[in-house]
Amino acid sequence: MGTMRHFRVWRGDDTGGSLEDFQVEVNEGEVVLDVIHRLQATQTPDLAVRWNCKAGKCGSCSMEINGKPRLGCMTRMSTFGDSETVTVTPLRTFPVIRDLVTNVNFNYQKARELPAFAPPKGVEPGEYRMQQVDVERSQEFRKCIECYLCQNVCHVVRDHEENKKAFSGPRFFIRAAELDMHPLDARGDRKELAQAEQGLGYCNITKCCTEVCPEHIKITDNAIIPMKERVVDRRYDPVTWLGRKIFRRDQLDEPAVTHASSPTGAASDTGSHWHQQGPVPQEPALGADGKLTVAELYLDRPAAASPFGDDQEFPLPPEKLRYNHPKNGH
Template identity: 80%
Template sequence: MSSHLHHFRVWRGDDTKGELVDYPVEVNEGEVVLDVIHRLQATEAGDLAVRWNCKAGKCGSCSAEINGRPRLMCMTRMNTFDDEEIVTVTPLRSFPVIRDLVTDVSFNYTKAREIPSFTPPEGVAPGEYRMAQVDVERSQEFRKCIECYLCQNTCHVVRDHEENKEAFAGPRYLMRMAELDMHPLDAHGNRAVEAQEEHGLGFCNITKCCTEVCPEHIKITDNALIPLKERAVDRKYDPLVWLGDKIFRRSGS
């Protein structure tokens, strides 16, 4: 197995101060960035803080910014970098730093709790739920989310404007609202309008930056956010849709 020394630059610090520290580190064939971070912990930086779990791209724990791009460290292969290219690893920029590469992502848990859960229809027992396969397939894509929060981190609505966090759920949780809004058995009410009025859907200007960084390749913008915006507009301003909602009790009134 061939190996070589590679120049890594890793952010070290806490919520008060920090800096980028340079490390020459051995890299072996077939390794990913997380392998190198673990080797740094074992050799030159035993106190380096990093969050990780599965190392298989399914837990979302090892999110970081690698050369300025939000990525999973376990899914970023070292052979994608030139041997002379400096690899800079920094914490997610949109969330407060706890220490080194570990950030406080509790913002996302707060937003998750604000989204009303699936509301089953009255008079239908769980074993009696029936859905057409086309309805299952429509929202199945969104269930692949591993909650790495890369989409939340890269969304410029919160990345560049800290003051928006209170009013904006972010792409991950607007996608959750879209999934529930598409569910034919959800009896919660008008989730699209709720997303617009209570969770900041209007802040999203569909730049697709969330879709670009999703490690599960979910088409967040095209398949969730844009349809949710269209439904919100229809239900608020289209008189025929408004009447249909009233007739079929989609508005909950």
């Protein structure tokens, strides 16, 4: 026999709603999603919640639990105190459809705007060849389950609805970084596209996205910061600037930014021949000053401290929680 626990669940739709209180049985080993299902079965059969695998791999059951974006299927009830109220609300950044279900079409639209993988010319499917060392750095980003918790917590769109048109968000920054680091991707303007069309410059690396990622992807340190560094190097490096003054533009290895949907936005041939001969791992080269010039390729930098602060503990006390319904039309 389980114990009775106090739950507060947001109920409503796109016109508004409120938090409702429930006393519900909780058994040992259960997760928040189990309790939500029990509420559906015993007290409120019309409660809407999105879920699928219940194994932390589909990303469907994203919600905010006691103020922190989490997966309902991966948040154990044992993490809360016996007398603690558990408050469950929908993702704040996206429009509410009903109860705990939000409209995440924003993310699918941004996915369509991102240029796809562009294989090198003359290479047929099945002929791609690369070594594990070539993909180790970008392989981390393939763990993304598209739960959109990183998108939800990013204040650029969470607090500023007007930014959504120009900002793709951390989920798609790691996709752009993955393709930019891919040894067979022939498109050479990923960095420029991230800056010009995805809104990379809007990100001020607060690392909230890294903090909430259930797959523990180091989104900021391993994807966003390297992309920002490459954009800055390309645009503001004094040697590159001097090169523009001395040489003609067509003599510089700087691809032009073309819109992903443009008819002329075809991928350029970068001269990659990875399919013919795999690269041989080499020791990192030292610059004239004796320092590594490509150190970021060889260092797995640990994530920084929590952006929520060292003195902040989750879950938040129920008396500090509030849920602001998104405005109509947003």
